[in-house]
Amino acid sequence: QVQLVESGGGVVQPGGSLRLSCTASGFIFSSYGMHWVRQAPGKGLEWVSFMRYDGSNTYYVDSVKGRFTISRDNSKNTLYLQMNSLRAEDTAVYYCAKDRSGSSGYFFDSWGQGTLVTVSS
């Protein structure tokens, strides 16, 4: 069955950096687009970023553009999110999610359990 496991969360000071990983299994990772979605404590879901199956195109929500970078290594079945210049408002649980499509957003049919990022001094 599909499994997505996020890692790399933790506590970081404002202005710091963190890299999240999402290791996939149970499906052909290189065939599907992948997303990052976050949820601030007690708040709703916010889509963060998407990468096509082959890494050829990436998309971001405006609030993270220029600070976050999504990437993937299809040989390792792993999705990444490099987060730089972190702010308090980036504090959230970060989920990776698999899209049904390879090339654009369609629907998110599998989710990881999430990893908590806390930005605080």
Added chain:
Amino acid sequence: DIQMTQSPSSLSASVGDRVTITCRASQSISPYVNWYQQRPGKAPKLLIYAASSLQSGVPSRFSGSRSGTDFTLTISSLQPEDFATYYCQQCNSTPYTFGQGTKLEIK
């Protein structure tokens, strides 16, 4: 950006009730609207995709529909495990925005 205005933000209902949750898109969009259920401390789970298609394994008491820019999730007969928070989402264009969520509570 496309805004998804979800209502109500909270809802109290009883087991066996029929409930409806609505999302209104801020502009005309394709039917790439999805619905997710999230239980406390858990990841979201896909219920409905493309406005009205039931995800595999999801009980048939869940259904979705569309009328213009209004998208609706209906639960025909609430079960105890359905008390959770529900989100709509549009995948018509980036950013793939979610509605604010509807918390469904036991009356």
